[in-house]
Amino acid sequence: KAGVTQTPRYLIKTRGQQVTLSCSPISGHRSVSWYQQTPGQGLQFLFEYFSETQRNKGNFPGRFSGRQFSNSRSEMNVSTLELGDSALYLCASRRNRDVYSPLHFGNGTRLTVT
Amino acid sequence: EDQVTQSPEALRLQEGESSSLNCSYTVSGLRGLFWYRQDPGKGPEFLFTLYSAGEEKEKERLKATLTKKESFLHITAPKPEDSATYLCAVSNFGNEKLTFGTGTRLTIIP
Numbered sequence: 001k002a003g004v005t006q007t008p009r010y011l012i013k014t015r016g017q018q019v020t021l022s023c024s025p026i027s028g029h030r031s032v033s034w035y036q037q038t039p040g041q042g043l044q045f046l047f048e049y050f051s052e053t054q055r056n057k058g059n060f061p062g063r064f065s066g067r068q069f070s071n072s073r074s075e076m077n078v079s080t081l082e083l084g085d086s087a088l089y090l091c092a093s094r095r096n097r098d099v100y101s102p103l104h105f106g107n108g109t110r111l112t113v114t
Numbered sequence: 115e116d117q118v119t120q121s122p123e124a125l126r127l128q129e130g131e132s133s134s135l136n137c138s139y140t141v142s143g144l145r146g147l148f149w150y151r152q153d154p155g156k157g158p159e160f161l162f163t164l165y166s167a168g169e170e171k172e173k174e175r176l177k178a179t180l181t182k183k184e185s186f187l188h189i190t191a192p193k194p195e196d197s198a199t200y201l202c203a204v205s206n207f208g209n210e211k212l213t214f215g216t217g218t219r220l221t222i223i224p
Contacts, residue, residue, distance in 0.1 A: 004157070033211070042216035043158075043201070056211050090157050099145045099205040100165065103212060105157030 002027065004106035006091050012112045018079040021109045025072050025093030031055075032074040033103060034066060037088040046089075049074055050097050081113045116141045120202055120215035127192055128223050135187040135218045137202030147185050148212065149178050150201040158201055192222045 005024040013019050025032050034046040045058035049068035066076040072093075078085055088110050092103035117140040127133055139147065146165055150158035162171040164180040171178045175196060177188045187200055199219045203212040 035214075043203075043212075043214040045211040045213070048211060056209070058211065092157075097210055099210045100163070102148055102160040102163055104160060105150075107155070107157045 004091055004093050004104055006089075006106035006109050008109060009107070010110045010112075012114065013081050014114055015081055015083060017081050018077065019081060019111060021076045021078075021089055021091075021111075023074045023076070023091030023093075023106060025074070025091075026104055029093035029095050029104070030072050031094045031097050032068055032072065033092045033094075034074070034076050035090045035092065036060075037090055037108070038086075043090065046076070048097075055097065078111075083113050086111060086113045116204055116206055116209070116213040118202055118204055118213055118215035120200075120218050122218060123216070124219040124221070126221045126223060127189075129193060130191050132188070132190045132192070134189070135200055135220070137185040137187070137215055138183060139185070139202075139204050141204050141206045141213075143207035145205045145207055147180055148203045148205075149185070149187055150203065152199045152201055152217070161200075189220070192220075194222045194224050196220065197222045 007022045031050045033048040035043045037043045048056040052068045063079045068074045088108045090108045092105045094101045119138045121136045149161040152158045162178040167182045169180050175190050179186045199217040201217045203214040
C-alpha cells in the first residue's frame with residue numbers, strides 16, 4: 001500500500017514569491033493535515049482538511065492556505081514568502097477524523113527561502 | 115492549551131545500554147498519546163498509541179507506558195539502527211489536531 005506522497009521534495013524560493021506544495025494521501029484516507037517543522041519549534045499544526053472542507057486551523061498567518069480536492073489530494077499555498085518560512089512541510093493522512101487514529105506522514109517538502 | 119515536553123533533548127548510548135525517554139504532557143482531556151520515530155530527511159513514522167493510564171505497548175526493543183502526567187519510551191538493548199529522533203504527541207477532547215513535543219534525538223554508538 002503506497003504511503004503519503006509529497007511533491008516536490010525540495011524547493012528554493014526567493015522572498016516575496018509564492019509556493020504551492022502537493023500531497024497525495026494514503027488510498028482511502030479522507031483526512032489530510034499539514035504541519036510545519038523547524039529545529040526551534042518542532043512540529044506546528046497548520047490545518048486539517050476533510051471532505052474538501054477545512055476543519056481545523058493552527059495559529060499561522062493568512063499567507064498560509066490550503067485546499068483539498070474530491071479525490072482527497074491536498075495542496076498548501078504560501079504567499080509572499082518570508083525567510084522564516086524556511087522549514088520542512090509535512091503532510092499527514094488518516095482514514096477519517098477519529099482522533100484515536102494515528103496520523104501517517106509523508107517525507108515532506110523542504111522549503112528554503114532566500 | 116495543550117503542552118508536551120520531552121526530555122532529554124539528546125541521548126547517546128552504547129549499543130546494548132538500555133534507557134528511557136520521557137514525555138510529560140498537560141492536556142485538558144487526553145484522547146490519545148502517540149509516539150513517532152523520525153529519521154533524518156524523512157517524515158515521522160508511527161510507533162504506538164496509548165489511550166489510558168496504566169496502558170503499555172511493545173514493539174521489538176521498544177516499550178511505551180503511560181501515566182496521568184507522562185509517558186515513557188523504554189529502549190532495551192538498543193542497536194545502532196534505533197538511532198533516530200523520537201517524538202511524542204497528544205490529542206484531546208474537542209480538538210482533533212496533534213500537539214507535538216520537540217523530540218529526543220537518540221544516538222546508539224556501536
